[in-house]
Amino acid sequence: MLIKKVTWLELFYDLLFVAAVSKATHVLLHVEHGSISWEHMEKFIMIFIPIWWAWVGQTVYNNRFGQDSITHRIFMILQLFFVLIMTASLNIDFDAYYVSFFVGYIGLRGLTVVQYLLSASKETAHKQETARFFGTYFWIGIVISSFSLFFDSWVRYLILYTGIAIDILVPLIGRKKLVITPIHTEHLLERFAQFTLILLGESVISMLSVLQSDHFTVSSVVFAALAFVLVIAIWWQYFENMEKRVDKSKQSAGQTIIYGHLFIYLSLSMLAASIQLLFLGQVDYIFVLCFTFASVFIYFLSALLVFHQYRLSHLKPRLRVIFFLTGILCVLFILNIFIVVPPHLIVAEIMLFFLLFAKTTV
Numbered sequence: 001m002l003i004k005k006v007t008w009l010e011l012f013y014d015l016l017f018v019a020a021v022s023k024a025t026h027v028l029l030h031v032e033h034g035s036i037s038w039e040h041m042e043k044f045i046m047i048f049i050p051i052w053w054a055w056v057g058q059t060v061y062n063n064r065f066g067q068d069s070i071t072h073r074i075f076m077i078l079q080l081f082f083v084l085i086m087t088a089s090l091n092i093d094f095d096a097y098y099v100s101f102f103v104g105y106i107g108l109r110g111l112t113v114v115q116y117l118l119s120a121s122k123e124t125a126h127k128q129e130t131a132r133f134f135g136t137y138f139w140i141g142i143v144i145s146s147f148s149l150f151f152d153s154w155v156r157y158l159i160l161y162t163g164i165a166i167d168i169l170v171p172l173i174g175r176k177k178l179v180i181t182p183i184h185t186e187h188l189l190e191r192f193a194q195f196t197l198i199l200l201g202e203s204v205i206s207m208l209s210v211l212q213s214d215h216f217t218v219s220s221v222v223f224a225a226l227a228f229v230l231v232i233a234i235w236w237q238y239f240e241n242m243e244k245r246v247d248k249s250k251q252s253a254g255q256t257i258i259y260g261h262l263f264i265y266l267s268l269s270m271l272a273a274s275i276q277l278l279f280l281g282q283v284d285y286i287f288v289l290c291f292t293f294a295s296v297f298i299y300f301l302s303a304l305l306v307f308h309q310y311r312l313s314h315l316k317p318r319l320r321v322i323f324f325l326t327g328i329l330c331v332l333f334i335l336n337i338f339i340v341v342p343p344h345l346i347v348a349e350i351m352l353f354f355l356l357f358a359k360t361t362v
Helices: 009-030 036-064 069-090 095-122 125-150 153-175 183-214 218-244 255-282 285-310 319-338 344-360
Strands: none
Touching: 009 036, 009 069, 009 183, 009 255, 036 069, 036 095, 036 153, 036 183, 036 255, 036 319, 069 095, 069 218, 069 319, 095 125, 095 153, 125 153, 153 344, 183 218, 183 255, 218 255, 218 285, 255 285, 255 344, 285 319, 319 344
C-alpha cells in the first residue's frame, strides 16, 4: 500500500475543531447543587458526538480517497466554513441555536457525501464500490435528521440523533463491503493521534485555569504540577504505543480505531473537566471521585481495545498485567470512598496509575 501523508490543510482542519471540543468540555463545568446534572452530561454527549462524527467523516474519506487537488481543497475549505457555523452554535441553550447547529453539522456531512459520489464516478473496481456505498447510504441519516426541522421540543432531538445514529451505524453494517478497500493504517493512526493532542490540550487549559484562579499559591502550583505530570503520563502511554508498538502495515476497515477513539476522546474531555472540578472544590466529594475515576477507567479500557488489535503480536500486554492495573484502579477508588482525601492526592493517585499504565504497556 502506498504511503499516505497528512496534508497541511488537514492539520488546519483540525485546528478549527479545537474551539468545538473546548465548548463541549465546558458543558461539564456547570455545577448545580454539588454535582453535574444529568441534563448537562447528556448535553455534553449530544454536543460531542456530532463533533466527533463530523471530523471522522471527512478524515476517513481523506484516508481512502483524498488527494491534494484543487477540487479536494475547495471541498475542505467549504467544510471549514460549516465547522465555524457549528462551533458558534454550541451552547448550553441548545434550542436557541438549533437551526445554525443543524446547518453546520448537515453542511459538513453533506459535503463529505458529495465527495464520495464524485469519487464513485472516477474510481474503478472495489474502490468505486466502497465510494458508492458511502455516497448512497450516508444520505439516509442526513435525510432523517433533516426532518427534525419540522418539530419542536424533545421530538426534534430524537429525530436528529436517530439520523446521526444511523449515520454512525452505516460503516458497521457495511463492514464486509469496506474491508475490500482497507484504510491506510499509518495515516489514520496519525490523524487520530493529532486529534488526541487537541484533547490533551484541554487538560493543559485546565491547568492554566487552576494557576490563574489562585494567583500562584503553593497549593495551586503543586496541584498544577501534579496535573502536568498526569498529562505527560497519558501522552507517554498513548504516543509511545502509537509510535513503537503498533503494526502500521496492517490492513483493515479501521473501525476499532474509529469507534474506539470516541471513548478515548470522551474520557480525555472528562479528565480535563475533572482537573478543574477537583481544584475548585465546588463539587460533592463522592460525585467528583466517581466522575474522575470513571473517566480514567473509560480511557484505560478504550486504549487497551484500540491498541490491542494493532499491536505487534509479541508486544501485546499479558492478561495478568491488565488485571493488575484494573485491580490497582479499583483499590484506589474503594480506599478513597472510605477515606476522604484531598484533591491533590486524588490527582497524584491518577498520575501514578497512568505512569504505571505507561510503564507496563509500552
